[in-house]
Amino acid sequence: xxxxxxSDCNGFFASVECLHNPEIRNKPVAVCGDTDMRHGIILAKNxxxxxxxxxxxxxxxxxxxxCPELVTVKPHFDRYIRFSKExxxxxxxxxxxxxxxxxxxxxxxxxxxxxxxxxxxxxAEQIRKRVKYELGITVSIGVxxxxxxxxxxxxxxxxxxxxxxTDKNYKDIVWKLPVEDLLNVGRSTKTKLNSIGVFTIGQxxxxxxxxxxxxxxxxxxxxxxxxxxxxxxxxxxLGFVNLPKxxxxxxxxxxxxxxxxxxxxVMNVLADSxxxxxxxxxxxxxxxxxxxRDTTLMTITRQCKIETTDISCEVLSAALKLIKENYRFDxxxxxxxxxxxxFKPKLEPQQLSLLRDEKKRTRQSALDSSIxxxxxxxxxxxxxxxxxxxxxxxSGFSPKEEHTxxxxxxFS
Amino acid sequence: MKQxxxxxxxxxxxxxxxxxxxxxxxxxxxxxxxxxxIRYAASLKAGGAGLRYTCRxxxxxxxxxLEENRxxxxxxx
Ligand SMILES: [Mg+2]
Numbered sequence: 180x181x182x183x184x185x186s187d188c189n190g191f192f193a194s195v196e197c198l199h200n201p202e203i204r205n206k207p208v209a210v211c212g213d214t215d216m217r218h219g220i221i222l223a224k225n226x227x228x229x230x231x232x233x234x235x236x237x238x239x240x241x242x243x244x245x246c247p248e249l250v251t252v253k254p255h256f257d258r259y260i261r262f263s264k265e266x267x268x269x270x271x272x273x274x275x276x277x278x279x280x281x282x283x284x285x286x287x288x289x290x291x292x293x294x295x296x297x298x299x300x301x302x303a304e305q306i307r308k309r310v311k312y313e314l315g316i317t318v319s320i321g322v323x324x325x326x327x328x329x330x331x332x333x334x335x336x337x338x339x340x341x342x343x344x345t346d347k348n349y350k351d352i353v354w355k356l357p358v359e360d361l362l363n364v365g366r367s368t369k370t371k372l373n374s375i376g377v378f379t380i381g382q383x384x385x386x387x388x389x390x391x392x393x394x395x396x397x398x399x400x401x402x403x404x405x406x407x408x409x410x411x412x413x414x415x416x417l418g419f420v421n422l423p424k425x426x427x428x429x430x431x432x433x434x435x436x437x438x439x440x441x442x443x444x445v446m447n448v449l450a451d452s453x454x455x456x457x458x459x460x461x462x463x464x465x466x467x468x469x470x471x472r473d474t475t476l477m478t479i480t481r482q483c484k485i486e487t488t489d490i491s492c493e494v495l496s497a498a499l500k501l502i503k504e505n506y507r508f509d510x511x512x513x514x515x516x517x518x519x520x521x522f523k524p525k526l527e528p529q530q531l532s533l534l535r536d537e538k539k540r541t542r543q544s545a546l547d548s549s550i551x552x553x554x555x556x557x558x559x560x561x562x563x564x565x566x567x568x569x570x571x572x573x574s575g576f577s578p579k580e581e582h583t584x585x586x587x588x589x590f591s
Numbered sequence: 592m593k594q595x596x597x598x599x600x601x602x603x604x605x606x607x608x609x610x611x612x613x614x615x616x617x618x619x620x621x622x623x624x625x626x627x628x629i630r631y632a633a634s635l636k637a638g639g640a641g642l643r644y645t646c647r648x649x650x651x652x653x654x655x656x657l658e659e660n661r662x663x664x665x666x667x668x
Contacts, residue, residue, distance in 0.1 A: 197640045314640045315633025
């Protein structure tokens, strides 16, 4: 029997902000992107704001309509990263197999450290109390025999609670939950499952496998395994980082982008930030994707293959080419984004190209690394291409520091 | 109100950091007579979290917090 915890910080960003501001602790609080920017949305809310039905991702004005006395605060990502590390410090007193999932969730494998669910539950209670005492925020923890059920457990009762899901009681707890609570069952899978009469995880677990298979193909195995508690995926040891599927960034600008030159300024900043993040991870990309959203909020997404690279100017020129070939600026653009994918580790031997000027590329690469070091020490604004000075209302943001932390995928 | 203060501290040969004297922003300073407890804790009154030193200063017990590399004082209890 495996013993696995899943610990989830409750209203993480909002809890950290409330800890630091005692005067707002008993008020409805939401952490938002800059309030006077029009892309201001709710990033997180505290328990009190939750009672007003305020949702993560909605616009600030919508939230204020529901709750006029809502206190909005700006995010402090440096604090969240520090508190995230502090939770890991506590978890690592109990196991070295800690796998983070996003910034505020982790699996902790206690197999071999405890010998029963009672002992695992006792450790969970201890972690819950320590996080509250040492960090002033709360966690909810699921205790189970696989990662999927442990995650369901951390969601089952919150805040500041522990839920035990054993091989004896999982049918009473997990099987009664709606099927969309299962990790990776999104809206389209839910709709498809509902249409064949599957509404609960229990119904999914007991659904005739061949029919499931004919409807969902390979995906059916995962649905079947997850719902029956047969997921065997291990909790990865701390420090083991998956290759990301994609690294991306997008922004809504302070004023609309009226022409290609405007878009070029913004894309310069975005491409630089995603390339720096890619290099930090020691990766090179082979696919560039650009997304463009106009003033009517219509979005187009275009991608192209590139020769494996981590050089900023090569990524940038691929992105700009995509914009030029696919958008004529009939309508101004409100936001643009870029993402890189299909990564190769940088250390992998590279095929030198006859068509590329490899000498020049080596110099570009060295330039990028020097600028990375400068920016790390002196901030994103210390070295900038001159094009960014053309219009500071378009270039005056620093996405690498400000990018929101996106939850990662289970299979990534 | 959370206010960071200046602290004189000493690293011992094992790398432990021990505060010796606090300096209020108004210029007064006080010796720390004794550190009776060190543990990680949240400070709910001042608002923060860090390594908490329970100190006896001029006959009174105070919490001195080390938050990353800055110090602040929180009333006890
Ligand atoms: Mg959470």
